[in-house]
Amino acid sequence: MAESMGARGPGRPRSERSRRAVLTAARELLTDRGLPALSMDHIAARAGVSKNTIYRWWPTKAAVLMDAFTDAFADRVTAPDDGDALTRLRIQVRRVAQLMNTPEARRPFIALVAAAQHDPELAAALRERFIDSRRADVSRLIAAGITDGQLRADLDTDVVIDLIYGALYYRLLVSGAQIDPAYADRLVQALAPVLRT
Template identity: 40%
Template sequence: MHHGNRHGRSEAAREAVLQAADDLVAEIGYARVTIEGIAGRAGVAKQTIYRWWRSKTDILVDAFVADAVQELTLPDTGSFGTDLRAHLEELVRFLEVSDAGAVFRALVGQAQHDPGLALRLRSEILPLLRARDRVPFERAVTRGELPADADIDLLVDRAVGPIHYRVLVTGAPVTAALLDA
């Protein structure tokens, strides 16, 4: 008999909870999602959820981290321009279209009046996204396409900042022209 949430049935239950939380946020919005609703969708007992997580926010942070690692693939095209373009297109799809993007938008909104979540967003979620956003630039430095002393964090801000701003603030579409620029 295996114990812990890494094996067999409990791992499957954990996956089902994360998936249910994702689906529900995308379908009905963060405010209307409840632990009961997640339990019902996942086919697990509410008690099971409370054994692993304290709140729906905790579930959604875990769901987002799992999704971001899975979905934000980083193709190596051999050149900085095409690497960056591919990554930015992927980021737009992720933020605008995927269930994980709906979760991210909900968490960013919720973080404005939830200091605990704001802390987790800044300590767990944003560094994960930042690490992925840095990859095309780090590869370019390695290949000699960017100078060794390039300020990668500033370059990342300039590349992804306009995308986050449109997705999270203005709601304007992210166009091919914006990505080209």
């Protein structure tokens, strides 16, 4: 049965200390070496575990790298539980912008996205282990706003999410323009007339 940190294979239960060592090693090596030069052997050596240990928990290098990224950063981009829908959305977008402005998150994320263009396994891991859960988080936020009458009932949730995150990722991956909380505020403010009832 799959777990959030990879599939647990048969045999001994995973050691939390070893798991954390593998995730830390993968993050450090991704930042230091870049993804093309990174291998399971490198991760195992840095973590002080055997390669077989890593393969018991993760099926591919892509799965290790995505879990390493999400383990470190996913909790920092969740939407808050309290407040009106637009305020919660603004805070969530600010959190993403702030994270993407942080070198220890920005560099590995760009490397993962770039490599995913030529690596189907990594692309699938990126969607399944990071992007899908972020979209689901915002979808729930928008659905709650619609239910509460704060957002328009006819909103196309997928398009709204694409507009917001497409703008962020365009700056991150294409234009190189600044991503910061002030930009996040301007982005949500520009969409507010379309979103409100």
